[in-house]
Amino acid sequence: MISAQAVGWKVGGAQILDDVSLTVGAGELLGIIGPNGAGKSSFVNILSGVTRPSSGRITLQDRDVTQASATRRARMGLARSFQTSALFDGLTAGENVRLAVQASGAAPFSPFRAAGSATTGVIDSLLDRVRMPGRAATLARDLSHGDRRKLELAMSLASEPAVLLLDEPMAGVSAEDVDGLTEIIGEVRDSGVAVAMVEHHMHVVLGLADRVAVLHHGQLLAVGAPTEVTSDERVQQAYLGEAL
Numbered sequence: 001m002i003s004a005q006a007v008g009w010k011v012g013g014a015q016i017l018d019d020v021s022l023t024v025g026a027g028e029l030l031g032i033i034g035p036n037g038a039g040k041s042s043f044v045n046i047l048s049g050v051t052r053p054s055s056g057r058i059t060l061q062d063r064d065v066t067q068a069s070a071t072r073r074a075r076m077g078l079a080r081s082f083q084t085s086a087l088f089d090g091l092t093a094g095e096n097v098r099l100a101v102q103a104s105g106a107a108p109f110s111p112f113r114a115a116g117s118a119t120t121g122v123i124d125s126l127l128d129r130v131r132m133p134g135r136a137a138t139l140a141r142d143l144s145h146g147d148r149r150k151l152e153l154a155m156s157l158a159s160e161p162a163v164l165l166l167d168e169p170m171a172g173v174s175a176e177d178v179d180g181l182t183e184i185i186g187e188v189r190d191s192g193v194a195v196a197m198v199e200h201h202m203h204v205v206l207g208l209a210d211r212v213a214v215l216h217h218g219q220l221l222a223v224g225a226p227t228e229v230t231s232d233e234r235v236q237q238a239y240l241g242e243a244l
């Protein structure tokens with residue numbers, strides 16, 4: 001579904017990513033881990049088209065998108081979440097999802113569209129999918145941190161993506177919400193979406209991912225099944241003392 005081939009990214013004199021090749025297939029969840037500053041977010045930015053690589057190639061559904069804009073990649077079936085919140089606090093959960101549905105082109109854009117339109121069914125089903133039924137009328141600012149992350153996920157799913165990139169979807173949420181988000185993301189993967197997820201909650205990544213990629217100093221240190229990767233000596237060395 002999405003593939004990076006020998007991707008490198010240089011900024012000024014610094015080689016932030018070096019020769020990274022990774023692929024995520026339909027219905028597969030690739031966990032991307034690595035110490036702080038390893039290049040994980042930079043890699044997600046390159047996959048999504050926020051930044052262009054200095055070398056290498058990105059393909060999306062077998063088409064070369066290396067130079068394609070983020071908007072074009074979104075139209076081709078790619079969605080992503082960001083580390084920082086993308087919600088409009090003064091709008092309700094339903095209105096936030098409505099904007100995402102309309103921005104995805106799945107419904108004509110109209111800020112004045114009345115509730116009860118065809119889009120409302122789509123909004124409700126997206127909120128159901130992230131286990132927030134009946135929360136459409138709640139202001140985003142009144143949602144718990146965990147529900148805000150679920151809402152962001154619902155918005156990412158509005159375009160019915162084939163590929164979903166998640167950058168720390170569980171950052172700062174409670175243990176209970178981590179479990180809920182883990183289930184939801186697992187269901188998204190099981191529905192056939194190719195998911196690449198950067199996440200610091202190691203037990204989540206190791207429990208959920210089909211394969212795990214470890215980035216270290218911008219290079220791909222290891223990739224494989226979670227148990228293979230955690231028993232890799234070079235990976236243990238990279239984390240020096242941190243529990244894997």
Ligand SMILES: Nc1ncnc2c1ncn2[C@@H]1O[C@H](COP(=O)(O)OP(=O)(O)OP(=O)(O)O)[C@@H](O)[C@H]1O
Nearest residue numbers: 011014016034035036037038039040041042043215
């Ligand atoms: N636009 C930029 N210009 C210069 N350096 C950058 C830029 N973006 C990232 N970097 C540097 O690239 C390195 C990798 O950063 P990145 O945010 O990709 O790491 P990360 O693995 O996502 O880290 P974290 O786990 O802390 O989020 C860091 O040293 C960072 O300072």
